[in-house]
Amino acid sequence: MKKTKRFFVAMLAALTVLTATAAMTASAETETAAPSNEVVELVGATEEPTQPATEAATTAPVTEVPTEAKPVVGSISNMHKTSCESNLISVAWNPAPGAAGYALYLCKNESTSSFIKVTETTATSYTFKNLTHTCAYQIRVIPYTVFKGERIEGTVVTLQTATQAATVTGLGRVSSEVQPVISWNRVTGASGYKIFRGVHGGAETLYKTLDGSATSFKDTSTIKGKIYTYNVVAFKKLPNGNMYHGESKRIQCLAGMHTANFSVYSEFYRGFLSWNKVFCATRYDVYYSTNPNASTYTYVGSTTGTSMMTGKLPGCRTVYFRVYPIYKKTANSPAITGTTITKSVYVSDKMYGKTVYSTYIEVNIARQHMWYYKNGKLVVDTPVVTGNDDGECNTPYGYFSVYSRARNTVLYGPGYASPVDYWMAFCGGCGIHDASWRSSFGGTIYKGNGSHGCINTPYNAVRTIYNNSDYGTPVIVY
Numbered sequence: 001m002k003k004t005k006r007f008f009v010a011m012l013a014a015l016t017v018l019t020a021t022a023a024m025t026a027s028a029e030t031e032t033a034a035p036s037n038e039v040v041e042l043v044g045a046t047e048e049p050t051q052p053a054t055e056a057a058t059t060a061p062v063t064e065v066p067t068e069a070k071p072v073v074g075s076i077s078n079m080h081k082t083s084c085e086s087n088l089i090s091v092a093w094n095p096a097p098g099a100a101g102y103a104l105y106l107c108k109n110e111s112t113s114s115f116i117k118v119t120e121t122t123a124t125s126y127t128f129k130n131l132t133h134t135c136a137y138q139i140r141v142i143p144y145t146v147f148k149g150e151r152i153e154g155t156v157v158t159l160q161t162a163t164q165a166a167t168v169t170g171l172g173r174v175s176s177e178v179q180p181v182i183s184w185n186r187v188t189g190a191s192g193y194k195i196f197r198g199v200h201g202g203a204e205t206l207y208k209t210l211d212g213s214a215t216s217f218k219d220t221s222t223i224k225g226k227i228y229t230y231n232v233v234a235f236k237k238l239p240n241g242n243m244y245h246g247e248s249k250r251i252q253c254l255a256g257m258h259t260a261n262f263s264v265y266s267e268f269y270r271g272f273l274s275w276n277k278v279f280c281a282t283r284y285d286v287y288y289s290t291n292p293n294a295s296t297y298t299y300v301g302s303t304t305g306t307s308m309m310t311g312k313l314p315g316c317r318t319v320y321f322r323v324y325p326i327y328k329k330t331a332n333s334p335a336i337t338g339t340t341i342t343k344s345v346y347v348s349d350k351m352y353g354k355t356v357y358s359t360y361i362e363v364n365i366a367r368q369h370m371w372y373y374k375n376g377k378l379v380v381d382t383p384v385v386t387g388n389d390d391g392e393c394n395t396p397y398g399y400f401s402v403y404s405r406a407r408n409t410v411l412y413g414p415g416y417a418s419p420v421d422y423w424m425a426f427c428g429g430c431g432i433h434d435a436s437w438r439s440s441f442g443g444t445i446y447k448g449n450g451s452h453g454c455i456n457t458p459y460n461a462v463r464t465i466y467n468n469s470d471y472g473t474p475v476i477v478y
Contacts, residue, residue: 070147070152071098071145071147071152072097072152073096073097073098073099073143073144073145073152073153074096074098074154074155075096075143075155075157076094076095076099076124076141076143076154076155076157077093078093078094079091079092079093079139079157079159080092080093080159081159081161082125083127084164086133086134086163086164086165086166087129087130087131087132087133087163088127088128088129088131088163089127089139089161089163090127090128091125091126091127091128091139091141091161092124093125093141093157095124095143096154096155098143098145099143099144099145100122100144100146101120101121101122101143101144102120102121102122102123102124102141103119103141103144103153104118104119104120104121104126104139104141105117105118105140105141106128106138107138108132108135108136108137109136109137109138110136110137110138110160110162110238110239111239115140131163132163133163133166133188133189134162134163134164134165134166134187134190134234134236134244134246135163135189136160136161136162136236137161137163138158138159138160138161139158139161140156140157140159141156141157141159142156142157160238160240160242161238162236162238162244163236163244164245164246165233165235165245165246166188166190166234166246167246167247167248168185168187168193168234168249169184169185169187169249170183170184170185171184171232171251172184172251173251173253173337173338173339174216174339175259175339176254176256176257176338176339177255178223178224178256179218179219179222180218180219180222180228180253181216181217182216182217182230182251182253183217184232184249185215186215187234187246189236190234190236190246191211191212191235191236191243192212192214193209193210193212193214193232193234193235194206194208194209194210194232194233194235194245195208195209195210195217196231196233197230198228198229198231199226199227199228199229200227200228201227204229204231217230217232219253222255223255225255225256225280226254226255227255227336228252228253228254228255229250229251229252230250230251230252231248231249232248232249232250232251233245233246233248233249252334252336254280254327254336254338256279256280257278257279257280257281257325257327258278258279258325258338259278259325259338259339259340259341260278260281260323260324260325260338260341261276262274262275262321262323262341263275263343264321266313266319266345266346266348267351267478268351268362268476268478269312269313269315269347269349269356270309270312270347271288271309271310271313271319271345272308272309273286273308273309273310273321274308275306275307275323276306277306278325280327281325281326281327281338282326282327282328282329283303283304283326284302284303284304284305284306284308284323284324284325284326285299285302285324285326285337286299286300286301286303286322286323287299287300287321287324288300288310288313288319288320288321289319290314290319291320292320292342292344297320297322300321302326309364309367311378312371312373312378313347314347315347315348316347316349317346317347318345318347319345320342320343320344321342321343321344322340322342323340324337324339324340325337325338326338351399351476351478352399352476353399357474358373358374358376359373359374359375359473359474360475360476361402361426361465361469361473361475363384363395363455363475363476363477363478365386365395365397365477368383368385368386368441368444368445368446369381369382369383369384369442370382370384370432370455370457370461372465372468372469374468379464379465380461380464380465382441382457382461383441383442383443384441384442384455384456384458385438385441385442385445385449385450385451385455385456386450386454386455387430387446387450387451387452387453387454388446388447388448388449388450389446389447390450393451393453395430395453395454395455395477396427396428396430396453396477399474400426400427400474400475401473402425402426402469402470402471402472402473402475403425403471403472404424404431405424405425405470405471406422407421407422407466409423411423411433411454413429413452416452418435418437420434420435420436421459421462421463422434422462422463422465422466424465424469426475427475429453429454430453430455431455432454432455432462432475433454433455433456433457434456434458434459434462434463435451441456441457441458
């Protein structure tokens with residue numbers, strides 16, 4: 001009974017499927033032949049709808065793209081200073097793996113962490129400019145790259161360094177006695193000074209190291225007559241032990257060559273200086289200034305003697321003088337300068353109570369010399385022979401002026417008649433003229449072989465004065 005029932009159900013299901021299939025075929029054929037508005041429902045279509053053929057393509061599995069990893073920036077290596085300057089620091093380093101550039105920071109101190117960003121660069125070197133001399137600095141380099149707008153940095157590396165120390169200025173001799181003393185201006189920021197010494201041309205070796213507050217040095221181990229060379233070098237020392245030196249500054253001293261203690265006075269726009277001989281000095285250089293605090297003085301001249309008369313000085317003011325003893329063994333050897341003092345004298349524009357203006361003839365009896373100034377300019381500078389120094393024929397001192405002039409005349413006196421080409425009288429029978437009978441002028445000729453009171457002058461010199469002067473030209477004899 002159960003088997004018969006199952007069979008009947010199966011047959012009924014088969015019949016239903018066949019009927020539906022026939023109907024679908026007939027409908028398809030009918031649609032092909034002519035359109036129809038009839039809607040045909042498929043039995044059981046709503047219970048188990050068939051998947052469209054195209055749906056399988058839209059549900060195919062999708063392959064996932066893996067996420068890109070962030071790059072890693074390494075560290076620079078071998079960061080070091082490459083410069084030796086007092087106002088800049090150049091540094092270089094090996095590139096960091098993965099770095100696209102480097103950010104540079106600077107700190108003006110050896111211990112603080114206050115850094116200022118200076119720049120960014122793709123290079124592996126950089127120069128920091130306009131820095132302070134003798135100053136500690138810290139330089140920081142940070143390698144970096146940029147990934148999808150994000151900045152990625154590597155390891156920070158810091159270099160502790162410094163600018164080179166400044167060169168010592170104002171190095172000079174305080175004393176050149178048996179124990180020489182030298183001095184200099186303090187170098188701001190210097191940790192100390194190294195003194196290198198050489199003896200009598202020998203090699204210079206480190207002799208003393210002084211702290212940063214020192215501005216002088218006295219050598220207590222010297223021998224009189226020997227030459228000592230001192231090289232002074234400022235340095236900056238960092239806590240890590242690194243030391244940065246400045247350029248050396250050299251000075252020489254001759255032990256025992258003391259200061260020339262001179263005296264000075266002034267007459268008629270000129271300075272007259274004298275001193276005692278200084279040990280080992282081969283000459284003396286004289287300088288002057290109208291400002292006692294001037295850094296440099298004007299060179300007057302040199303002499304191997306122990307006195308000097310200057311040229312015409314600025315009048316109506318105080319003038320300051322310095323006399324330097326100099327030792328120079330040979331023409332090719334360096335000159336070694338001794339120490340000096342400063343003395344002053346007031347220079348007047350008056351002589352014998354009268355103001356002397358810019359045009360005048362000046363005669364110095366003791367120096368046996370004559371000068372002619374015209375409008376303030378020196379025209380003639382010549383030795384002369386004045387009156388015989390015997391108390392009878394001496395040339396008179398005073399403030400005079402030319403009152404008589406003549407060419408190709410004869411001078412008469414007791415027992416003589418002397419023809420001259422140029423004659424300019426300034427006091428009684430005394431005048432300035434040529435003296436063809438003389439072969440030399442100056443020196444001490446006037447002491448025993450002088451004139452009868454006139455100024456015997458070399459021919460070319462008296463001709464120049466005659467042609468450039470006139471009646472009334474002042475003549476000052478002293």
